[in-house]
Amino acid sequence: MVSRRLLLGVLASGLAGAPLAALAEGDDHHAPAPRKAAPKPRAAAARAAPAPVRSTVAEYPKPVETHAPEVIINPDEALGRLKHGNAIFARGGASMALPSWTRINELAGGQKPFAIIVGCSDSRVPPELVFDCTLGELFVVRVAGSTVSREGLGSILYAVEHLGAPLIVVMGHTKCGAVGAAVDVVTKHSHLHGALFDMALPIVPAVLEAQAKSPVDLQDAAIRQNVHDTAERLKSADHILSERIASGRLKIVSACYSLSTAQVEFNV
Numbered sequence: 001m002v003s004r005r006l007l008l009g010v011l012a013s014g015l016a017g018a019p020l021a022a023l024a025e026g027d028d029h030h031a032p033a034p035r036k037a038a039p040k041p042r043a044a045a046a047r048a049a050p051a052p053v054r055s056t057v058a059e060y061p062k063p064v065e066t067h068a069p070e071v072i073i074n075p076d077e078a079l080g081r082l083k084h085g086n087a088i089f090a091r092g093g094a095s096m097a098l099p100s101w102t103r104i105n106e107l108a109g110g111q112k113p114f115a116i117i118v119g120c121s122d123s124r125v126p127p128e129l130v131f132d133c134t135l136g137e138l139f140v141v142r143v144a145g146s147t148v149s150r151e152g153l154g155s156i157l158y159a160v161e162h163l164g165a166p167l168i169v170v171m172g173h174t175k176c177g178a179v180g181a182a183v184d185v186v187t188k189h190s191h192l193h194g195a196l197f198d199m200a201l202p203i204v205p206a207v208l209e210a211q212a213k214s215p216v217d218l219q220d221a222a223i224r225q226n227v228h229d230t231a232e233r234l235k236s237a238d239h240i241l242s243e244r245i246a247s248g249r250l251k252i253v254s255a256c257y258s259l260s261t262a263q264v265e266f267n268v
């Protein structure tokens with residue numbers, strides 16, 4: 001992660017053309033891009049690292065102090081938090097709060113995500129943004145089409161059993177290309193080569209199920225059927241999941257994100 005203060009120092013000293021990588025503190029060379037509208041900082045303290053430098057770039061957003069989220073053990077509380085976060089995102093008011101160094105260091109010692117998101121790899125549906133969350137809050141399993149492989153199931157089990165996540169959301173999205181590919185396999189007998197076929201294959205049963213209901217929009221119906229079926233299968237995919245559901249410590253729901261409204265519709 002590139003230190004904002006180092007960046008500010010470079011900008012202030014007129015060395016903006018210097019390679020940013022040479023100024024990075026870590027091995028991540030992605031510099032944060034200036035934003036058009038800076039969020040209101042809460043407490044701008046405690047970014048304890050490099051020596052402070054004076055900024056001459058007034059519009060550059062100041063670091064925003066974030067606090068450790070409460071440990072959430074109630075599935076309904078976790079669900080409510082996701083709904084609240086999405087409502088903020090959908091109305092364009094995402095806080096985009098960056099974690100403080102204090103928080104980053106806290107998370108280095110362990111994580112306690114309050115939800116697992118099984119989502120699509122689509123670049124327009126990043127869970128942390130869609131739910132207005134920050135570092136350490138979501139455990140994310142993403143593959144095109146929001147399906148769950150054996151490895152994906154293992155990832156989910158790890159987050160439930162070892163990290164105590166109380167909620168799993170299997171989330172699709174409108175106009176999902178992976179589901180569209182599966183629809184073409186069913187309706188047009190299209191040929192997908194190699195691993196692309198492997199990606200679409202787990203979605204085909206949902207397409208057939210949706211097709212049997214003669215929907216107006218087969219792709220949209222298949223998208224919703226796919227996440228519904230995936231969520232239902234997860235409930236009995238492992239005894240750890242089924243036992244926690246039975247004892248009220250875990251909830252599994254499906255959801256669909258609208259690319260046009262930015263709203264997540266939960267099926268609960």
Ligand SMILES: [Zn+2]
Pocket residue numbers: 120121122144145146173175176177178179
């Ligand atoms: Zn997709």
